[in-house]
Amino acid sequence: MSRVAEHPIDPLFLHRWSPRAMSGAPVARDDLLRLLEAARWAPSSGNGQPWRFAYALAGGPDFPRFFEALVEGNRAWCARAGALLVLASRTVRAGGKPSPTHAFDAGAAWMSFALQGSLMGLVVHAMAGFDGERARAAASVPPELHVNCMIAVGHPGPAEALPESLRAREAPSGRDPVSAFAFEGGFP
Numbered sequence: 001m002s003r004v005a006e007h008p009i010d011p012l013f014l015h016r017w018s019p020r021a022m023s024g025a026p027v028a029r030d031d032l033l034r035l036l037e038a039a040r041w042a043p044s045s046g047n048g049q050p051w052r053f054a055y056a057l058a059g060g061p062d063f064p065r066f067f068e069a070l071v072e073g074n075r076a077w078c079a080r081a082g083a084l085l086v087l088a089s090r091t092v093r094a095g096g097k098p099s100p101t102h103a104f105d106a107g108a109a110w111m112s113f114a115l116q117g118s119l120m121g122l123v124v125h126a127m128a129g130f131d132g133e134r135a136r137a138a139a140s141v142p143p144e145l146h147v148n149c150m151i152a153v154g155h156p157g158p159a160e161a162l163p164e165s166l167r168a169r170e171a172p173s174g175r176d177p178v179s180a181f182a183f184e185g186g187f188p
């Protein structure tokens, strides 16, 4: 499906999507740091910046641990990722008070990260399909952090290398119209 906006927006929003086909080439640490730099400038409640990323570069010693935290369906295509990440967030503020917006803030950081990767021509794909305990152990996540998702980053690769079932889905998806989720004056 080719994406068409109902209202004029910058093309970067339409061009970002979540491919699965990757080449297997490692992502350079400096490139990953550029995505993390974009995440750094995300807004957050009270500028609390509760997002925390742990990363493993393909070919490095940490990658297999991160990879094994994924569910089978995600392992099927993440073997060719160039980096895997765990995105967590601090559930308490610096003063010790609970942070009700930690996950929301981490989501904003994720989107900045993803858009920067898309602008650089990289595959950036969030994943909820992982084993929570394994992810915590793989990335040594401390108890005060909540694990939100894992992320695959990679260089684009041929869709032919994907398992048959995923090959057919390797295309940008559509969206509901704005009228389905935004309501003047309150919810119907």
Ligand SMILES: Cc1cc2nc3c(=O)[nH]c(=O)nc-3n(C[C@H](O)[C@H](O)[C@H](O)COP(=O)(O)O)c2cc1C
Residues within 6 Å of the ligand: 016, 017, 018, 019, 074, 125, 126, 127, 128, 129, 130, 149, 172, 173
């Ligand atoms: C929090 C989150 C979790 C996701 N989990 C998975 C996953 O486990 N496996 C997968 O293949 N895609 C996963 N996705 C990708 C979504 O399916 C995808 O973003 C959605 O279908 C919209 O498509 P697009 O990102 O290409 O625009 C996830 C996306 C998000 C934001």
